[in-house]
Amino acid sequence: MTAQDAEELYVEEALALVNNRPGPAFSATAQAPASVSGTPHAAEAPGHRTTPWPEARALAERAARSAGRRAPVTVALGDALGAVLAEPLTALTDLPSFDTSAMDGWAVAGPGPWTVRDGGVLAGHAEPDRLGDGEAAPIATGARIPPDTTAILRSEHGRTDAGGRLHATREVNHGQDIRSRGQECRDGDQLLPLGTRITPVVLGLAAAAGYDTVSVLPRPRAEVLILGDELLTEGLPHDGLIRDALGPMLPSWLRALGAEVTAVRRLGDDADALHEALRTSSADLVVTTGGTAAGPVDHVHPTLDRIGAELLVDGVKVRPGHPMLLARIGESRHLVGLPGNPLAAVSGLFTLAEPLLRILAGRAAPEPYALPVREAVHGHPYDTRLVPVVVRADRAVPLRYNGPAMLRGIAAASALAVVPPGGARPGENVELLQLPWSTAGIQVCFT
Structure with a gap:
């Protein structure tokens, strides 16, 4: 059984226990089942410490700051x-840089009625001739105002009589519809x-x-390495092979987080190819998919040891996605190892890649954002849980299809809810992680 299968099974077991207990979720004192590897959840391997979710994000930020500020x-x-x-x-200049007309109509001088002179004033032309008192000149939006203009009379607010005199059908105020030089800013x-x-x-x-x-x-440069011999790039799944969902998804997501994606490479389960890719990459951030556990073809940890990388985060107390990792390669390059399951990989993006890229790109941290959940959200007994939600009427509505291997829920989501250990009761506020392209007005919801 792979680590990804184990995580899915563990979540199913946890939810089954929840459904057999009163209340919306595990209580804080609920006893956790043993992990599928046979090791009790509370007892970690000697020398290994799984990082709490908030601490993992803070470590990713600190790692980016330690890389130093890059030259503009x-x-x-x-x-x-x-x-x-x-x-x-x-x-670099006044805006507008000269007095202009805000409307199509006539530039007028003094009180009306006005004598309309021949020739109009168009945008993009040199300064027009001065207006005499009682004169008007047709003018286009954006055109320079003739000297001594009193106001702009909009075309819909003026009429000419049989003698060609212009009359205002509404009161004309001094300076009306004139965009004055420097109105928006000064040099x-x-x-x-x-x-x-x-x-x-x-x-x-x-x-x-x-x-x-x-x-x-400069945008941080990111390279994506797709691992796994079981992945197809086209067609329907067959014969134990599955379509690669992360290859098409990750580059756009990383660009939305501020990165310049320099390459997407498919390496399969080839340890030597992974070693060569990491040894020769010049990217600020390398993102790998899968291979972060300890199975027979999980080569990320051994390869990081082989190149002398420093593990900063080796597993995070978050579901889905706990086998994610963060490593420093050399003095200023980093690797984020994402789990192979798609929603678990999204969890890794939010947990490690987003804070790292945000600091490297010089972006400001998003303002904290929380809403009450419309209904109970089951939690993990010890770990943070990230759940796709849609915002509806100032409530966060949890979506179905939120297993580690599923993208159907998050495809309709506007955010991920940060559900603390033990879960959230109806009406309880939870932190929301906004998707880079979402708006609060999305109204799609699976029920």
């Missing part, structure tokens, strides 16, 4: 999306602070402020 790089705006500003974004104003993540809107603001390039923290 200058990139074109088109290459900056998702990176973090390495210095404040400061206005030298700080627009955004250092550490701001670059979104599409930030790119637009930088361009409007006159930037062609920006200084950013």
Whole structure:
């Protein structure tokens, strides 16, 4: 039996015990069953300590900080999306840089009615001629305001009489619909602070402020190594072979966490190939899938010993995903070993990869986010449990299909609920880990 099979069996046993007891979950004093390996849960192997979930995340952050701050790089705006500003974004000019019209209509001077002069004022043209008192000129949105303009009369608020005189159908106030120079910012104003993540809107603001390039923290480089001879890259599962779910999923997830994915390599269960890949990789983070337990083809631990890596986290008290690990390779590179089961691998991403990449990428920590659960959530007697949920009416609704090998639940989820040992009762607040692409408004829910 593999470690992954063992974890699934253990969860099933735990839930069966829960269902035979009163209350929504294990009590804090419930006796845990022996682990499927035959070793009591409370007794770990000599010299080995499974890390509590919160401590594992903190260790991943500290590991990233110990790698040191990397030098900023200058990139074109088109290459900056998702990176973090390495210095404040400061206005290079006034915005707007000249007085402009906020609406299509007429630029008018003085009180009406006005004589409309020939020729309109269009955006992108040089400064137009001065308006005389009682004059009006047709004007387009974004065009420069003629000197001595009193206001902009919107096209829907004006009419011309038979003699060609312009009349306002509504009161015209001085300065109406004129975007004054420097209305948004003045040259030298700080627009955004250092550490701001670059979104599409930030790119637009930088361009409007006159930037062609920006200084950013370089994205951490990540390489994904897919382990396992049983994995197929196409077609239906057959003859004991299964489709690889992590190869298609992990690169996009790592990019959402701020990484630049440099390679995805399939190594099977080849210990020498894994050794060579780790020995030659220059990535800041190597992510492996499977092989983190102690089975006959689980080569991650022996290979880390072989290259002299330092194990920082070797197993985490979290379900699913407890066989995950974090290692330091050399002075500044790291490896996150994910379990092979898909949802267990997601747990490893949130536990170890997310805090590590967040610090390396210079991103700010997310604000703590908690909601009450709509119904009881079964817990593990000793370990943290991560459960896919959907947010509905300010409640976290647990989703079905949340076994270690299942992605169906999290595919419909907006977050993972951090369920403490012993479980959570209806209405109890739980911490939520937001998925990188989710919104609180998702309303899909399996019941």
